[in-house]
Amino acid sequence: MDTKDLAERILNGERRALARAITLVESGRADHRAQARELLAHLRGHGREALRVGLSGTPGVGKSTFIEAFGMMLTGQGLKVAVLAVDPSSARSGGSILGDKTRMERLSRERNAFIRPSPAQSHLGGVARRTREAIDLCEAAGFDVVLIETVGVGQSETVVAEMSDLFLLLLAPAGGDELQGVKRGIMEIADMILVNKADGDLKATAQRTCADYAGALRLLRKRPQDPQGFPKALTVSAVEEAGLEAAWQEMQALADWRRESGHFAARREGQARYWFESEVRQGLLARLETKRARAAMADLAEEVAAGRLGAAEAAQEMLEHHLD
């Protein structure tokens, strides 16, 4: 593959080239990895700085309806929007989020929108790497906004927040004062909370839920990366397409403030460092995944389980003699 040619076509905004490049970074094959690194090196420093918006919400909060309505509003303003997904369950289901493009039928037909389902991967770490690289590719292809969607399960919110400039939590209206079991750790990384379904019978409940969360956010934290009045909780209605413009204005205001104060660049730098370090660790541990290493691990584990070899000795033997 001519990665230089592919890079040029991506920089020209060719969608098929972008799709092909994402397929390349999703591949686990060693030769594909080498090509992916080459391609990313060609692209580095070109393209534009998109606003990377992470979005988490449990099933049923109307995530795809929101992304479609929000994406349509952005493309309506002439902005180019890419939608990626980090799906912790994709190993089992073969890609459950965004797998069905009909979920965002209008947006997927938009010239200025690009929707990519989550890669089916065996573990969240692998999905994270591929998504980070896909974000870089989307920026090279000239997208203005990259939305990274995830369902709020396990560690996936943290993974997505680690690759976003802004991390949004999408919630449903809830009765009572229980905060929908949103974990404190998630409240701490949310840059903005959007309470969806503020329409029809649920409108009042949505507003009350929103006020509850706004209060909780004020109580919970004061972070240097939040200007006066942030973090905010807002209501939106994806089905009525209400509140989306306001939400977008708040996101831009927050991003602008962070750009000027240096927090935006600092966050990206921290993320890049973290990404590099986890790439190194993953690359090192990958040495245990070769055919030869796996066979030796299995044999030695057998010896250890049978009590014929100590764990520390066996580990030493493994590291000294059975790695390529």
Added chain:
Amino acid sequence: MDTKDLAERILNGERRALARAITLVESGRADHRAQARELLAHLRGHGREALRVGLSGTPGVGKSTFIEAFGMMLTGQGLKVAVLAVDPSSARSGGSILGDKTRMERLSRERNAFIRPSPAQSHLGGVARRTREAIDLCEAAGFDVVLIETVGVGQSETVVAEMSDLFLLLLAPAGGDELQGVKRGIMEIADMILVNKADGDLKATAQRTCADYAGALRLLRKRPQDPQGFPKALTVSAVEEAGLEAAWQEMQALADWRRESGHFAARREGQARYWFESEVRQGLLARLETKRARAAMADLAEEVAAGRLGAAEAAQEMLEHHLD
């Protein structure tokens, strides 16, 4: 150091030799690690199979009073008892649990008891390895029961359960039906629950709490490694030394059943495999901790943060050129 001689002295039950050997396995120095592996190899297959009892309880449940009373009862029966600790906070505090031997004044004076504070370590993984090796040393020195204590914080219960034959949860009497915020995951790994402080004014509350937990255990699970009637919840009083004999009899009954059914050996085999595999991973990642590797990591992270190098490229560079 003559590790063969040290091994013989440990097998003879010399306490000073045991203490010295534990200091050796706690050391992070490469030459000490090599000696520790040698020593453990000499000892393998000798010594006796102790009953390894993990014990977790949050501060205030009376953990040290319980261990002292329970340990005294065991030594009173002619059994040799070792007490080790896994302290997730020891990195900061320099060893907060068991650090003060006066907490178990009577037991520490017993000829057949051996108490060892948690090593001060930078991370839980390191503490886990050293404690596992200390258990092996205690078995070689002829101890019948090895108690491994931890405060219930973060991952430390799981770490201790992974090195125990029986994992006990020590709880305080609690008002109401709230289950003291015990996480479901912990309930699932507990082999027995002991509600302490079943004395004086708290006796009735302790019995009610015990009944609540017994009910919760029945609802929560059915595991093949639990015989009819297990997992059990019992009340004890460490200060009145009540219920300790009964608890010990239940522990033995459970251990005996598991020995006969094969679950005891299977658990130890699984733990040994897991230990070996984590030793390999830790050993591999230790290659990033040399002076040279750390310097290269720092330089490359700087390049990545500044956008002059991509994360994947930089990781490749690190793995190919900067590891010993």
